[in-house]
Amino acid sequence: MRTENAVDEGKKLTGPEEEEEEFDSTEYRVHTTDEFYCDYDSTWETDPNEESPPSRIRRSTNSNYVSKFICCDLYLLPGVSITEFHEQWYGDYESLEYVHTYIQWLFPLQEPGVNYEASTLTKEEITQNLLKSYELMLDFYGIVLCDEKTGEVRRAKHWEERFDNLNSHTHNSLRITRILKCLGNLGYRHYQAPLVHFFLEETLVNGQLPNIRDSVLSYFMFAVLDKKKRRRLIKYAYLHYEPKDEFVWCPKKIQKLWSKQPKAAKEEAADSLESQEDTVISDSEAQEEENLSEDESCNNAEYESREGEETFSHNED
Secondary structure, X not given: OOOHHHHOHHHHHOOXXXXXXXXXXXXXXXXXXXXXXXXXXXXXXOOOOOOOOOOOOOOOOOHHHHOOOXXXXXXXXXXXXHHHHHHHHOOOHHHHHHOOOXXXXXXXXOOOOOOOOOOOOOHHHHHHHHHHHHHHHHHHOOEEEOOOOOOOEEEOOXXXXXXXXXXXXXXXXXHHHHHHHHHHHOOOHHHHXXXXXXXXXXXXXXXXXXXXXXXXXXXXXXXXXXXXXXXXXXXXXXXXXXXXXXXXXXXHHHHHHHHHHHHHHHHHHHHHHHHHHHHHXXXXXXXXXXXXXXXXXXXXXXXXXXXXXXXXXHHHO
16 A cells, blocks of 8 residues: 555665756666666666657657647537536546547557648647646546646556446557557647556555556656656665566666665665654653653542541531
8 A cells, every 4th residue: 555655665775866966867878788777768878968768659849740630620529529528428437448449540650641731739728638638637547636846746546446447448548658648749748647657656665556567667757758767766676676577668877876876765764663662652651651641649648638538527526
């Protein structure tokens, strides 16, 4: 189950500024001979100003491509416009699961030389329709968007039912990868990392969704365009992945650097726990002494009361 200590373990190791300095240090320069070096992954390139995605993700400046795909009067299916789709298909989980023709229309990917006659979308049109499509699909997966500004997500109330469906219909991993890429292409790259972190936490920390864990590690993480955020996600994944010797999503050299850190964090956590236990024991001892003191006071008062009664009795006699 999730605990605050487990979720924040990666963050406790270093502060945000220290972590960025850590990633930019010469220790993180990876040689091409490294066992897990990938020439198509730019995650560990050393240029601090570069935020390009891994080259496996295709990008294009052809913004016209996406215009007809998320405009208000588009018909996704015969007789169904995107506006009607948002209204009628929200919560229709059976249709969302078994109809396969809508996802590429809701979340287009930019490819060169397609739909060159389409007009360019305004920022308002993109915001209105893409966010509605995103929230619709999050609900389908048992997730809710908490903050439109940051992209933070959390479990929805019906998460258990939807997680069961996601875990048993793994083709949805392809859909989620597409959604992540689309968010990055259409100006919502800051939404990518929160969603990927959510899935890393659910799969690696909470033990949920075992059948999509490999997709989370192999595809979701590497769809994140912001290189610094991608590095933090990979580090988070490594720190929570077991067994460590089977982790293949970053170079061995970097794994060795990180392998030293969890031990220190665990020792710090153990010291903190002992400190808390000592505090609890001290509080218990103090409470016990206070109770004993109260008992003694009560006994003294009772004794004095009895002495008074005996004295009064003698005086009557």
